[in-house]
Amino acid sequence: LTDAINGEFLDAFETDLRLVCRKQFVEDYLLEYDETNYPEPSGGAFHIADIFPTLPSVESVAELGKGLKKVASDMSKKKAQEVSKEIDGLLDEYNDNMRLYETFGDAEYKTKADVVLAKLRREVGE
Numbered sequence: 001l002t003d004a005i006n007g008e009f010l011d012a013f014e015t016d017l018r019l020v021c022r023k024q025f026v027e028d029y030l031l032e033y034d035e036t037n038y039p040e041p042s043g044g045a046f047h048i049a050d051i052f053p054t055l056p057s058v059e060s061v062a063e064l065g066k067g068l069k070k071v072a073s074d075m076s077k078k079k080a081q082e083v084s085k086e087i088d089g090l091l092d093e094y095n096d097n098m099r100l101y102e103t104f105g106d107a108e109y110k111t112k113a114d115v116v117l118a119k120l121r122r123e124v125g126e
Contacts, residue, residue: 004030005038083123090120 001010001017004026021029056064097113100106 005033005035006040087120087123090116090123094120 001012002008003010094113094116097109097116101109101113
């Protein structure tokens, strides 16, 4: 619950509330409300203005944006390096199996090479 007069934030239960005005008449009600005897905010409450006393400057937001772009760029470079490393590993595995197949003529090595080639194609998106 937020106090319409002083902006104080309050915790309340339904039983603590009472309707004083309908939504469509709020502006008129508040314009005519006598604030002379209105109680001051209690010390235990907090105000939104106290939490966010000023908005950040345009320059600080721009600097933050530059930092976020750099982090995103670094992350994409790292991801590209990981993918490259995985593709290199698959190529090494394929070449090893093909050399063994050519050396010994065992069909098992050819099958393994074909499986690695299928993984490689999935990785590069063919």
